Amino acid sequence: MGALFFDIDDTLLSGVTKKVPESALEGIRKVKENGHKVLINTGRTICSVPPIIKKLDVDGFLCGCGTYLIYKNEVLFESHISIEEGNRYIDLMKKYHIEGFLEGTDDMYFSERVSQCEPVESTRRYMASMGLGRETSMEKKNFEYDKLLIHINKKDPNCRYQEFFASIEDGIDIIDRLNGMYELVQKGYSKATAIEFMRQHLGLTKDEVYVFGDSSNDQSMFEYAKHSIAMKKHDPVLDPYTEYVTDTVENDGVYKAMQHYGLI
Structure with missing residues (x-):
């Protein structure tokens, strides 16, 4: 077998x-x-x-x-990422101007505001077609999720992605998916x-x-x-x-x- x-x-x-x-x-x-x-x-x-x-x-x-x-x-x-750590990652995304969304076992979580990053919005539309990502926004916090997917624009001076990566590296493994897309997975x-x-x-x-x-x-x-x-x-x-x-x-x-x- x-x-x-x-x-x-x-x-x-x-x-x-x-x-x-x-x-x-x-x-x-x-x-x-x-x-x-x-x-x-x-x-x-x-x-x-x-x-x-x-x-x-x-x-x-x-x-x-x-x-x-x-x-x-x-x-x-x-x-799952603990609620405490999950809230911290959400706060860091806002602090360092990181565009992306959160992936949970039961649902997907997007920002309540429209992203300037089209791949994030196209994913939002795709997930909505499956009935996902509609009920709870990232900003509400206090829920468990499993991983993150982010898109960064290295030409955007407000996007301090290197500082963001340094702030999460103790608990997250970072996978470069190319073209500014990164998959952020629980370490190990x-x-x-x-x-x-x-x-x-x-x-x-x-x-x-x-x-x-x-x-x-x-x-x-x-x-x-x-x-x-x-x-x-x-x-x-x-x-x-x-x-x-x-x-x-x-x-x-x-x-x-x-x-x-x-x-x-």
């Missing part, structure tokens, strides 16, 4: 068609028939996993970069820690682990795994840790990689 761990966006879910290719669905069905486990391993918190992904016949969802782990509909592990957690937890839970060796991804927040699991599969369109930061480059998600990349490794 092996276990396959999939990123969502531009790995299983096409950014072009907004669908999971039929070939990927067939591949998942076949690997499960062959006795392997299939798990989603995402930076998204569970509330923001797209419905099309939640409907997949998979064994588990590892969310929030290793902070919320579900297997067979049972929550095996969860870690990552997609790799999620896999290690599940590997031990399932009693697997590292040689039985296969990871699929395309972006910089997949780097930790690529460093961790022996069998790391990058989609054809991927962040070059993954190259040193990639064992195999497959085709794009739209051109049956997931299915082709499964064939390459003899999983189907």
